[in-house]
Amino acid sequence: xxxxxxxxxxxxxxxxxxxxxxxxxxxxxxxxxxxxxxxxxxxxxxxxxxxxxxxxxxxxxxxxxxxxxxxxxxxxxxxxxxxxxxxxxxxxxxxxxxxxxxxxxxxxxxxxxxxxxxxxxxxxxxxxxxxxxxxxxxxxxxxxxxxxxxxxxxxxxxxxxxxxxxxxxxxxxxxxxxxxxxxxxxxxxxxxxxxxxxxxxxxxxxxxxxxxxxxxxxxxxxxxxxxxxxxxxxxxxxxxxxxxxxxxxxxx
Amino acid sequence: xxxxxxxxxxxxxxxxxxxxxxxxxxxxxxxxxxxxxxxxxxxxxxxxxxxxxxxxxxxxxxxxxxxxxxxxxxxxxxxxxxxxxxxxxxxxxxxxxxxxxxxxxxxxxxxxxxxxxxxxxxxxxxxxxxxxxxxxxxxxxxxxxxxxxxxxxxxxxxxxxxxxxxxxxxxxxxxxxxxxxxxxxxxxxxxxxxxxxxxxxxxxxxxxxxxxxxxxxxxxxxxxxxxxxxxxxxxxxxxxxxxxxxxxxxxxxxxxxxxxxxxxxxxxxxxxxxxxxxxxxxxxxxxxxxxxxxxxxxxxxxxxxxxxxxxxxxxxxxxxxxxxxxxxxxxxxxxxxxxxx
Numbered sequence: 001x002x003x004x005x006x007x008x009x010x011x012x013x014x015x016x017x018x019x020x021x022x023x024x025x026x027x028x029x030x031x032x033x034x035x036x037x038x039x040x041x042x043x044x045x046x047x048x049x050x051x052x053x054x055x056x057x058x059x060x061x062x063x064x065x066x067x068x069x070x071x072x073x074x075x076x077x078x079x080x081x082x083x084x085x086x087x088x089x090x091x092x093x094x095x096x097x098x099x100x101x102x103x104x105x106x107x108x109x110x111x112x113x114x115x116x117x118x119x120x121x122x123x124x125x126x127x128x129x130x131x132x133x134x135x136x137x138x139x140x141x142x143x144x145x146x147x148x149x150x151x152x153x154x155x156x157x158x159x160x161x162x163x164x165x166x167x168x169x170x171x172x173x174x175x176x177x178x179x180x181x182x183x184x185x186x187x188x189x190x191x192x193x194x195x196x197x198x199x200x201x202x203x204x205x206x207x208x209x210x211x212x213x214x215x216x217x218x219x220x221x222x223x224x225x226x227x228x229x230x231x232x233x234x235x236x237x238x239x240x241x242x243x244x245x246x247x248x249x250x251x252x
Numbered sequence: 253x254x255x256x257x258x259x260x261x262x263x264x265x266x267x268x269x270x271x272x273x274x275x276x277x278x279x280x281x282x283x284x285x286x287x288x289x290x291x292x293x294x295x296x297x298x299x300x301x302x303x304x305x306x307x308x309x310x311x312x313x314x315x316x317x318x319x320x321x322x323x324x325x326x327x328x329x330x331x332x333x334x335x336x337x338x339x340x341x342x343x344x345x346x347x348x349x350x351x352x353x354x355x356x357x358x359x360x361x362x363x364x365x366x367x368x369x370x371x372x373x374x375x376x377x378x379x380x381x382x383x384x385x386x387x388x389x390x391x392x393x394x395x396x397x398x399x400x401x402x403x404x405x406x407x408x409x410x411x412x413x414x415x416x417x418x419x420x421x422x423x424x425x426x427x428x429x430x431x432x433x434x435x436x437x438x439x440x441x442x443x444x445x446x447x448x449x450x451x452x453x454x455x456x457x458x459x460x461x462x463x464x465x466x467x468x469x470x471x472x473x474x475x476x477x478x479x480x481x482x483x484x485x486x487x488x489x490x491x492x493x494x495x496x497x498x499x500x501x502x503x504x505x506x507x508x509x510x511x512x513x514x515x516x517x518x519x520x521x522x523x524x525x526x527x528x529x530x531x532x533x534x535x536x537x538x539x540x541x542x543x544x545x546x547x548x549x550x551x552x553x554x555x556x557x558x559x560x561x562x563x564x565x566x567x568x569x570x571x572x573x574x575x576x577x578x579x580x581x582x583x584x585x586x587x588x589x590x591x592x593x
Contacts, residue, residue, distance in 0.1 A: 114449075
C-alpha cells in the first residue's frame with residue numbers, strides 16, 4: 001500500500017505539488033492525468049526521491065520514503081520508468097538486465113568475480129521475455145527503436161521486482177499503433193505481475209480504456225479522483241482539462 | 253521441468269563456465285606476456301631497451317588506471333598525476349628515512365595513497381564533468397605546491413636526492429638493473445591483470461552504467477557516489493604503483509612527477525591509444541614514449557611534433573589507435589559475413 005499524506009513541493013513561489021494526499025492500493029492500476037505543468041512528473045519525482053518534498057509523507061507499507069535517496073527508495077520497492085527512455089546506450093539489452101539484477105542483489109560492487117553472475121540470469125531472462133526483448137538481447141541499447149528503448153526502460157524498472165511501478169508517459173513520442181501496443185503491454189504486465197502501477201498519460205482514449213482509477217492533478221493539487229466514468233462526468237475536470245470531447249462521448 | 257526451464261538450468265553453469273574461461277584466458281595472456289618480457293634481457297643486452305620497458309611499466313599502469321576513470325566511468329580527471337607523484341614521494345621518503353624492506357614501504361605507500369585518495373575523492377566525485385576535472389587539477393596543484401614548499405621533507409624543487417636505499421629482500425636486489433626490470437614487469441602485469449578483473453567484474457559494469465547514465469543508475473539502486481569514490485581510490489592505487497616504479501627507476505622523486513603535465517600526458521596517452529579497449533592506454537604509452545624518445549633526439553621542437561600527432565588522432569581519426577584497429581577489424585569481419593553465401 002502506497003499512501004501519500006500532505007505532500008508539498010515549491011519551486012520559488014510556485015507550488016508544484018500542493019498538499020497532495022492519495023492512497024494506491026496493492027495491485028491497483030491508476031492513471032495520473034492533468035494539463036501540462038499540473039505537477040505530474042514532480043509528483044513522481046517526489047515519490048522516487050529525485051526531489052525532496054518540503055513537507056508530507058510517502059508511506060510504503062508503513063515505511064516513510066520522504067527525503068530518502070533514489071537507491072534507497074528503489075530498494076524498498078518503488079521502481080520507475082521515465083518520460084524520455086532512460087537507458088544505458090553502450091550496453092546490450094542482455095547486459096543491461098544482468099547488471100540491473102546485480103544492483104538489485106547488492107552485487108554491483110563485486111570485484112572478485114566476472115560479469116555476468118550466474119545467479120542474475122533467470123530474472124534477466126524473465127524480464128526480457130515479459131517485455132518482448134529476448135530476441136534483441138545482443139543489440140546495444142542505442143541501436144534499438146524508440147519503442148524498444150521505452151520497453152527497455154520499463155524492463156529496467158520491472159527487473160528489480162518492485163512493489164510499486166511508476167511509469168511516466170510510457171507512450172510518449174510514439175505513433176498511434178505503437179502507442180496501443182505499448183499500453184497493451186503495460187496492461188498485460190499489471191495483470192501478470194500483480195503489482196501496483198501508477199502511470200502518467202496524456203492520451204485520454206488510453207486512460208479511459210485501461211485505468212480503473214484516475215487521479216487528476218491541476219496546479220499541483222488534486223482536482224479529482226475516481227473511476228473513468230466519474231472523471232468523465234466531473235465538471236471541474238471537463239473545464240480544466242478534458243474539454244467537451246470526452247464528456248460528449250459519454251453522453252452519446 | 254519444461255523445455256525452457258531445462259534450457260535455463262543448463263545455461264546457468266554455462267555462464268559461470270564462460271566467466272571462468274575468460275578469467276583463465278586473461279591469466280594465461282598475462283603469464284605469457286610476463287615470460288616474454290622477463291626473457292628479453294637474455295636476448296637483448298641493450299640497457300636502453302630495459303629502461304624503456306621500465307618506463308612503459310610505470311606510465312602504462314598510470315595511464316591504464318586513468319582509463320578506469322575516463323573510459324569506464326566517464327570521469328575525466330585532470331589531476332590523476334598527483335597519485336603518481338604521491339607514490340614516488342611516499343615510497344622514496346619511507347625508504348630514505350626508515351630503511352624498511354621494500355615490500356613494507358610499498359604497502360605503506362599504498363596505504364597513504366588510499367587515505368589521501370579517499371579524502372580527495374570524497375570531495376571530487378560529488379562534482380560532475382568539467383567541475384570534477386578542474387577540482388582534481390586544483391588538488392594536484394595543491395600537492396605539487398606542498399612538495400615545492402615543504403623543502404625540509406621533500407627537497408623542494410631539487411626533489412628527493414641522495415638515492416633510495418634498496419635492501420635486498422628474498423634475494424631480490426632492486427639495485428641490480430635486471431632485478432629492477434623484472435620487478436617492474438611483474439608489477440605491470442599484475443597491475444594490468446587486476447585492472448582487467450575490475451573492468452570485467454560486476455563492478456566494472458556498474459561503472460559503465462554510471463558512465464552512460466548516472467541518474468538512471470541511481471534509480472536501479474546503485475549508490476553512484478560510493479561507486480565513483482571506490483574507483484577513484486582504486487585507480488589512485490595503480491597510479492601510485494606507477495610512481496613507485498618510477499621512484500625506483502630514477503632512485504628519487506622530483507616535483508615534475510606530481511606536476512599537472514603528468515596528468516596531461518596521461519590524457520594524451522589515452523587519446524593516442526584509445527579508451528574503448530582495455531589495452532588502448534598501454535599501446536598509447538608505448539607510442540608516446542617511443543615518440544618522445546625519437547623526436548627529442550631529432551629536433552628540439554618535439555612539442556610541435558607531439559601536437560601534430562595529437563591533432564592527427566583527435567581530428568583525423570577521431571579516436572585512439574586501438575579504437576581504430578578494433579573498429580577496422582569489426583568492419584572487415586562484418587563485411588566478410590555479408591559476402592558469405
